[in-house]
Amino acid sequence: MFLHSNHSEQLATLAGHVSLAEEATPELLSEIVAKTARRLSTPETAQLDQLIDAGALTEAAFALIDLELPQWQIRRITYDEGEWHCAVSRQRELPEWLDQAVEARHASLTLAILSAYIETVRQIEVSREPNRP
Secondary structure: OHHHHHHHHHHHHHHHHHHHOOOOOHHHHHHHHHHHOOOOOHHHHHHHHHHHHOOOHHHHHHHHHHHHOOOOEEEEEEEEOOEEEEEEEOOOOOOOOOOOOEEEEEOOHHHHHHHHHHHHHHHHHHHHOOOOO
């Protein structure tokens, strides 16, 4: 229980850092990977590190979703009135009105993707919690 509570707090803190940031940084992306990645193998971690070190932060954000959330895919990325909107979904083939996509927005494309990733991880954890009366 305490581990879950601590991880939920970490996710909330990360979400706050992302929402307050103006642009993605290698340090922020590395922190997100370190605190959220549970499935990554050593070669996959090395691949992400190479992308981050090269400054390919948007590509690293896409790779993080692909590697860490294999059942989820980017459903939609749009730019509207100065903000990027990113939706992540498990069932892209469904019409949007039937899909339960996780959506996030930010002025930075990379941070919009990372916001959607963090929210997806949070929702997955909430769904795994045992129901309490």
